[in-house]
Amino acid sequence: MLAFDSAVKRFGPVAALDGCTFEVQPGRITGFLGPNGAGKTTAMRAVFGLARLDAGTVSWRGAPITGQERARFGYMPEERGLYPRMRVRQQLLYLGRLCGRSDSDVRRVADRWLGRLGLADRAGDRVDTLSHGNQQRVQLIAALVNEPELLVLDEPFSGLDPIAMAAMADLLAHLAGAGATVLFSSHQLDLVEELCEDVVIIDHGRIVLAGDLTDLRAAFPQRFVDVRYRGLAPDWSRLAAAQVVEARAGQTRLRIGRDTDLAAVLAAARSGGDVISFAYQPPTLSELFRQAVAA
Numbered sequence: 001m002l003a004f005d006s007a008v009k010r011f012g013p014v015a016a017l018d019g020c021t022f023e024v025q026p027g028r029i030t031g032f033l034g035p036n037g038a039g040k041t042t043a044m045r046a047v048f049g050l051a052r053l054d055a056g057t058v059s060w061r062g063a064p065i066t067g068q069e070r071a072r073f074g075y076m077p078e079e080r081g082l083y084p085r086m087r088v089r090q091q092l093l094y095l096g097r098l099c100g101r102s103d104s105d106v107r108r109v110a111d112r113w114l115g116r117l118g119l120a121d122r123a124g125d126r127v128d129t130l131s132h133g134n135q136q137r138v139q140l141i142a143a144l145v146n147e148p149e150l151l152v153l154d155e156p157f158s159g160l161d162p163i164a165m166a167a168m169a170d171l172l173a174h175l176a177g178a179g180a181t182v183l184f185s186s187h188q189l190d191l192v193e194e195l196c197e198d199v200v201i202i203d204h205g206r207i208v209l210a211g212d213l214t215d216l217r218a219a220f221p222q223r224f225v226d227v228r229y230r231g232l233a234p235d236w237s238r239l240a241a242a243q244v245v246e247a248r249a250g251q252t253r254l255r256i257g258r259d260t261d262l263a264a265v266l267a268a269a270r271s272g273g274d275v276i277s278f279a280y281q282p283p284t285l286s287e288l289f290r291q292a293v294a295a
């Protein structure tokens, strides 16, 4: 597994990483979340030696990361690093060679992913003639040409259309299913909630929440009830233990305690008109995130 232990990285007065400790488990997809400037890119760059830590460590399988390991990692940096005038397949071969792989291996892997991502017929085109989304797919393949054990992706979904997003999500799930360790940063919480088993939330260079998403949601001290109704709005004021989080025509989202009496909530819901649906749930990732970064 990939492990950060008390990692510190300063840029002058700014501590981009300020005692950052977390782990990324193999065979799972981990979503790396945090507000702008929280330290995500810096942490990812530290894995590749592109940001040198001032203190603490980042390790892979219990040992410091060397150049040899990095040749078996894949990285999609925030600043997309393709050569615009090079042709797609030529570029992938070049990048694969830099990782020390044979041409035949790289060609096999590159052609497989070009096919899977619908780019086989663009393999001979210059990168700068491709759309933004297709360039991003090539960038992803560039991170995959060495068949990495660890894949680190900085905002791989940004700027993709819904179809490209679904293709990218399928691909990450496939890679993790085959045993790869996948860490990616994103601001798209709905997508992370759907795709990731684990999340790591960083704020001001410190980890504020990390772990299995289902466990984190279950451990949250509050629950939410979504009520849809027809007729008059229910009178929630009689429920001391509930707060209205969101109210729109015909629907309300309430926050309650884990041990609040649900029968009383349902009775209050029925005080206005007919209840159409009544759903009791743990928090969404977005609610976990807001709570974690506000603390």
Ligand SMILES: Nc1ncnc2c1ncn2[C@@H]1O[C@H](COP(=O)(O)OP(=O)(O)OP(=O)(O)O)[C@@H](O)[C@H]1O
Residues within 6 Å of the ligand: 011, 014, 015, 016, 034, 035, 036, 037, 038, 039, 040, 041, 042, 043
């Ligand atoms: N090369 C640098 N020189 C000076 N400051 C830097 C440098 N790189 C990052 N920082 C600062 O470190 C902090 C963390 O930045 P980082 O890019 O890691 O955040 P991030 O979580 O990736 O943000 P975003 O979501 O906006 O991409 C910010 O305050 C940023 O301004």
